[in-house]
Amino acid sequence: MPDTLGSLIENNALDLVDMKMYTWQMFNGLLYLSQLQIMHRDVKPVNILVDHEHGLLKIGDFGSAKIVRPGMSSTPYQVTRFYRPPELLLGSENYNWTVDIWSAGCVVGEMIKGNVLFPGRDTKHQLKLIRRALGSPTDADMKSMKIARSADSLPERTAGTGLAALLPGARPDVVFFLGKILVYRPRARLCGKELLRDPFFDSLFREGAKRSNSQPISQCITSADIAEAHSIDESKVKAKLTSIIMRTKLDFSCDDESKESRELPTTQAQRVSKEKAGPSNESVENAEVKKKPKKKRGRSTIMAPKKRGPSAERKKSILRRLRSTQ
Known part of the structure; x- marks a missing residue:
């Protein structure tokens, strides 16, 4: 040179x-x-x-x-x-x-x-x-x-x-x-x-x-x-992908907590008033419903699917989005 x-x-x-x-x-x-x-x-x-x-x-x-x-x-x-x-x-x-x-x-x-x-x-x-x-x-x-x-x-x-x-x-x-x-x-x-x-x-x-x-x-x-x-540095992409997945799970958790927080607890005065008035018709009906034995089902019972993380297709979608922003 x-x-x-x-x-x-x-x-x-x-x-x-x-x-x-x-x-x-x-x-x-x-x-x-x-x-x-x-x-x-x-x-x-x-x-x-x-x-x-x-x-x-x-x-x-x-x-x-x-x-x-x-x-x-x-x-x-x-x-x-x-x-x-x-x-x-x-x-x-x-x-x-x-x-x-x-x-x-x-x-x-x-x-x-x-x-x-x-x-x-x-x-x-x-x-x-x-x-x-x-x-x-x-x-x-x-x-x-x-x-x-x-x-x-x-x-x-x-x-x-x-x-x-x-x-x-x-x-x-x-x-x-x-x-x-x-x-x-x-x-x-x-x-x-x-x-x-x-x-x-x-x-x-x-x-x-x-x-x-x-x-x-x-x-x-x-x-x-x-x-x-x-x-693209694949190791950095994987780290970002993991971060996005964790944030997504956290968002779902926060949504559940916000729903619970919207169910406001009754005050002590409201509880005392309800106790004096006795159980309402609605609560009695609910109690009767609870007392009814559940019918046993055979093997054909449809089980609720287990909660799982993001699907493989979802992960690929996130990865494509990350790559497009590089």
Whole structure:
């Protein structure tokens, strides 16, 4: 690959279409790594290799990469400072591939801005720049980043100026998209297939879409790439299906309870009045009916069907509906 994303940014060689195209490819590559439980830990423009003539991108330099394992601890002194996520700046040793999502978000910001988004002089200053833009993290944010101390331990509580202040002249949809990536909570960062399907990229996949050099986008991001990005994660579909079935059962239960609640109990005065008046004709008749022995029936007796959960056809119907919303 003849170029790096860093050199293209430095030479101001990227337009909005190129920025979107390279962003899509970069996050598609990170999705592949996350599926293998690999964290790169040094995503930055000079490590993103590009063939700008043909519009192709690859992630390079895996010298800091590591396989994520359950319960594994890692040193927080990873990732080049400008692209280091807040959980590492705060000293977390329990992190995963979501650190790469933050770094990639900083790369996107750099493509938009034309220079480094958070150019911190040292670790403290780096964190200060992030807090100045995003506001101070909450206790819930700190817990999500797996930081033992509370948010009150951080100096200079601030509400934040927002990312738009760092990106003067940027389109609102670009700032909005970046704001879904650069968030404190690692698991809340937009990534994976959800990111690849984001409306931000719709203009790339319109019929006949081309780059400024007249190259069709379909030569850079193939139909197979798009189909894979829009494929359904069956495990997530099954989880959603189970959730819908459980909610349906809960709704039925709530309906039964609401029917019972509509049968209002009589007051004590009403009960005393009824006792003094004696049993009504209706209650006597009901008592007589209850005393009548039930007729025994033979084997031809029709038994009431047992209550069952949603039928297989019903489940298929729900599954089709879920798939249609993906």
